[in-house]
Structures are given as structure tokens and as C-alpha cells.
Amino acid sequence: MDKTVIILPETDQTTLCLRLTGMxxxxxxxxxxxxxxxxxxxxxxxxxxxxxxxxxxxxxxxEAGDLSFKNLSDLGPNARRVAYVNAPDSRLLLMxxxxxxxxxxxRYFDLSEESTALAWIKS
Numbered sequence: 001m002d003k004t005v006i007i008l009p010e011t012d013q014t015t016l017c018l019r020l021t022g023m024x025x026x027x028x029x030x031x032x033x034x035x036x037x038x039x040x041x042x043x044x045x046x047x048x049x050x051x052x053x054x055x056x057x058x059x060x061x062x063e064a065g066d067l068s069f070k071n072l073s074d075l076g077p078n079a080r081r082v083a084y085v086n087a088p089d090s091r092l093l094l095m096x097x098x099x100x101x102x103x104x105x106x107r108y109f110d111l112s113e114e115s116t117a118l119a120w121i122k123s
Contacts, residue, residue, distance in 0.1 A: 005032035008052075010118050014040055015048040017118060021056045026063035034071050041078045050121040052085040052114055059088070072098055079104035083121045086111040 005028045008017040016036050040047040060068060072094070082104045084091060095106060109117040 003032070004028045007032055007036070008050075008118075010050070010122060011036075012122075014044050014046065015050070015121055016040065017050040017052075017121065019052045019054055021054045023058045024060045024064045024068075026061060026067055029060070029064040029067050034067060037071065037075050041075055046078050046080050047075065048081040048121055049079060050083040050085070050117055051087070052111075052117070053087055053091075055086075055111070057086075057088070059090075069094070073101060076101045077103055081121055082106045083109060083117040085109045085114050085117045 002022065004020065004022040004024045006019040006021070008019055010017040016033070018033060037047055037049070059065075076098055079102060082102075084095075084106070085108075087095075087108055092108070095102070107117070107120060
């Protein structure tokens with residue numbers, strides 16, 4: 001089975017950069033998204049996040065969606081910068097709902113602006 005959550009080389013100690021493709025499963029989300037973010041917060045007290053939804057992104061399994069919401073609720077207050085590239089409408093709506101929890105600067109980019117988003121998250 002191909003990976004659905006791919007950690008990008010731009011990732012460092014405080015910034016997680018991911019590409020999402022296909023149907024995100026609970027295990028892929030947990031191992032490549034949830035655990036690394038929790039480790040960043042435990043080690044540094046904050047995180048930066050760049051999520052790129054590629055053209056083959058299909059969504060989340062119900063279990064992965066539940067974990068994503070829990071992750072956002074738990075770790076959202078520790079985020080400093082968040083970049084979403086080609087985010088689906090469901091993510092945009094969720095982020096509006098989570099606005100009271102999020103203290104991060106959040107920016108949204110088109111798929112053609114992937115390099116701009118990565119540069120911004122790393123700046």
C-alpha cells in the first residue's frame with residue numbers, strides 16, 4: 001500500500017511539512033502526523049505545520065478524521081504558523097470552526113504556490 005501521508009524533506013525540529021494523497025488512514029495519520037507533532041510540542045513547546053493536499057487526495061477515513069480533529073483541538077494552541085496548500089472545503093470550514101482554539105498565523109495557498117508556502121513556513 002502506498003503512503004498517504006508523506007513527510008517532506010523541508011521538515012525540521014519545529015516544522016512538519018507533509019503531502020497528503022489518496023485516502024488518509026488512521027495509522028498513516030497517527031504515525032506521520034500526530035506523533036511527530038506531539039514530539040515537537042513536547043521538545044520545543046510549539047510547532048509549525050505545512051500541509052499540501054495533492055491532486056490525488058481523497059479525504060480521511062472516519063477514524064483518521066476523528067484523530068485529526070482531536071489533534072487539532074489538543075495541539076492547535078501550540079501552533080505558531082500553519083500553511084495549507086490546495087486545502088479542501090472541509091478543511092477550510094473546520095479551521096473556521098477552530099478559530100477560537102488556534103493562535104497560529106494561518107495562510108492558504110493554491111497548488112501552484114507550493115514553493116511559496118514552503119518558503120513562508122520556513123521563514
